[in-house]
Amino acid sequence: MSATLLTLKETAMRIGELCSVKWTNINVEKCTITCNQPEKNSNPRIFKVSTKLIGMIQALPHDCEKVFGASTKTSKEWNSIYRRNDLQKNLNNPRLKEIKFHTFRHWKATMEYHETRDPWHVKKFLGHKKLQNTELYIHIEETIFNAQSSEYHLKVAETAKEACELLEVGFEYVTEMEGKKLFRKRK
Numbered sequence: 001m002s003a004t005l006l007t008l009k010e011t012a013m014r015i016g017e018l019c020s021v022k023w024t025n026i027n028v029e030k031c032t033i034t035c036n037q038p039e040k041n042s043n044p045r046i047f048k049v050s051t052k053l054i055g056m057i058q059a060l061p062h063d064c065e066k067v068f069g070a071s072t073k074t075s076k077e078w079n080s081i082y083r084r085n086d087l088q089k090n091l092n093n094p095r096l097k098e099i100k101f102h103t104f105r106h107w108k109a110t111m112e113y114h115e116t117r118d119p120w121h122v123k124k125f126l127g128h129k130k131l132q133n134t135e136l137y138i139h140i141e142e143t144i145f146n147a148q149s150s151e152y153h154l155k156v157a158e159t160a161k162e163a164c165e166l167l168e169v170g171f172e173y174v175t176e177m178e179g180k181k182l183f184r185k186r187k
Helices: 002-011 015-019 051-058 073-091 094-098 101-116 119-126 131-145 160-168
Strands: 032-035 045-048 152-157 172-177 180-186
Touching: 002 015, 002 032, 002 051, 002 101, 015 073, 073 094, 073 101, 101 119, 101 131, 119 131, 152 160, 160 172, 160 180
Parallel strands: none
Antiparallel strands: 032 045, 152 180, 172 180
8 A cells, every 4th residue: 555655646646547557667777657548538657756666666566467456446445445544543533534545646736836836847747638627736736835924035146056055955046136146945
């Protein structure tokens, strides 16, 4: 289950797409997973994933053509409901019942938009054919993150080295003024 959930978190695949992933769709050297059987008339896509996920996937049994076993989308969903209900009872957290497989897709898409501010990137990442389908995640991101402070830490870089150092610690480039590069990061 942990490999399933981490794959959904990193790729935003739908559970049916995940169930159709074959061992030939995993590239261990490049740390990629290919989604060749997209659902809902989406486009096929290739995801760059973490080495941790590749390690978890490699540890799965190789007794079936499909990476996540011969189980169906429905059986995976029912299995997750039972596990989620047990976890909810053990932790006494009723909100856990609200988390579904598709929640991971919404979370990843929202975070991709938040990090890139590029709706076309999110559209391609999710396999959408129309930008209109991606607008939901833009709305979610704006609702969540615009509630944050609009105050910033500001920094000025005079050299390329200083600019690189600022980018490495999370500052974003804003503009250049009088030969100096301006950066900002939310407080």
